[in-house]
Amino acid sequence: MSMNLQAYKNHLEQPWGKIYYDILFRQLEDLKGQRILDFGSGFGIVANFLAEKNEVVAVEPDGAMIAERRQDFSYEQLQGSLDLLHKLPDQSFDAIVCHNVLEYVPDPKACLQECSRLLREGGQLSLVKHHEVGRILHIAVFEADADKALRLLAGENYQTHSMGEAKLYQLDDLIADLPLQTEHYQGLRIFYGLQDNSFKTQPGWAQQMLAVEKAVYDRSPYRDIAAFQHFWLKKDAALVEGR
Template sequence: MHVEHYKDNIHAPWGQIFYTILFAHLMGIKDKRVLDFGSGFGLTADFLSANNDVLAIEPNVDMVAGRFGKDNYRQLTGSLELLSQFPNDYFDVIICHNVLEYVSSDSRAIYLRELGRVLKRGGQLSLVKHNAAGKAMQKAIFENESIQALRLISGDISYESTALGHGQIYDLEALLPDTGLTISDYRGIRTFYGLQDNKFKRESDWIRRMTKLELAVARQSPYRDIAYFHHYTLVK
């Protein structure tokens, strides 16, 4: 895993805007007990810690060492095994962003069931996942990789991430039985901004203008259907 490359992308305009949009989606979370599962460098945990009691769990020791907001939330290093120390119905809100792509396909349902177990009844799970249609658009337009786009369209859902290694797009609805979770809403992230040439993204006002556009279509089909990421709200 190229952790420093991943961190560089977070600081780039295309990384900054992802979190600007995501935080706009999450800004209503206040006075809650929050679990950020797969917290990475802790940007989301740090953001939510301003108004919530946040616990972050991350398996990568290098990301934990380089995290943001170290004094603002509690951090544990590990993964699924750590959830056993928490009782049923413990957290008000759970964050799980771009995590399940990188666990084995036969264990995804186990992860989701355990997250559902520790989520309070009436609580919400915020889940961000890759979207095959959006990835195909990115490959064909921005990266000019038509063969890879065709592979995605034909159902080849595996990919390699420079920062995070081997990933696989998955069907969220297929994982939901026996979790106690249902989908209440989903929004698109990166509908337009990933398709633009990077030269535009360094303009001083680009993040503000593009964020306004992205938020305007986040819940609108067909725009959200072709976004690179889908941001689901699951309820228990």
């Protein structure tokens, strides 16, 4: 993965970077008293939030990102990727979070297979992924780049501002023979990514936009135009036999 670490850090420090996590944390707040794996933990922002009310093991391949974490973290940090997951015991987690990771790995199917193995029966997988429709809206409206939008519509992979090429995928295809079933999905960055950034530094913008996003992130058609979608999957071994 090609990553511009400084550009990514700068993005997260802006109002339009911070609000993403404000929304995500609202969607994760019901996870309590569980043993959780954060696969692809990055700077540890989500791991740190979840560790307030859970036992968290974070796995991240990039040592530079691990080094940039907050120093007051209260979770276990491991460096590695799919190879490290292979070493962890079956059904050792109540929940797994995998956020904006599968777009950047060589074999997303293998990652989901390991997540399925590591989840206990009835456990949840919180998976955030890029959404093609929302991405193209962002390019055509916020960036006002019609040529780029047309290339994406023609099947070109999406180039992020700091993480390199993101290969979009169809979740249903990846879980077709796995004991994972989608229970629910939510939208992330439905409206705010379409606004000019000049609005986002105004007093009160973050609170007002958070209220708007929260009001609709569980509802269609709003969640169906989001730049990211947050899927909640449940492990059910009986699914494989029934398919």
